[in-house]
Amino acid sequence: MTRQRLTAALVTASAAVTTGVLYGSPVELRPHPQGSVALFPPGEVVFYAVRARRMRVFVFRTLQHDEPLSSELPGISPRARLLLQTGTVGRARRLEELLVYLNRQGRLPTALSDGFYVRLHALLSGRLPRAKILRRLLEQEHEAAHAQTSA
DSSP states (O other), X not given: OOOOOOEEEXXXXXXXXXXXXXXOOOSEEEEETTEEEEEEXXXXXXXXXXXXXXXXXXXXXXXXXXXXXXXXXXXXESOBEEEEEEOSXXXXXXXXXXXXXXXXXXXXXXXXXXXXXXXXXXXXXXXXXXXXXXXXXXXXXXXXXXXXXXX
């Protein structure tokens, strides 16, 4: 029997660096000398914020095994599949708004495909998405998922 590999995310607050989970469903929280560690199962999408000199949010999917393109992320162990990263407070705020919107729509970020996050990253890197564009992205995601289950 294969043992499930958990991904650890450090949750801490100090004068220099603050880290925290904006979204994710940890299976366990453990104490750590610098704060606590949230443990996530494979396949979970996590929104993880790092506030130091600037605000960054990493959106990643946890893995059962390392992949050739898996990424080392600050405060995360082991490596994960990076789906998108923001580097400004404004874009981080847009991701928080996305979480609120998904919650209102009854959609789980973990259920969205990696391709959805790649497209979202492209939008965040350019002009910030309006609600209409976000709705269209979610419609495309729903159509793609429906086509896969119908096939």
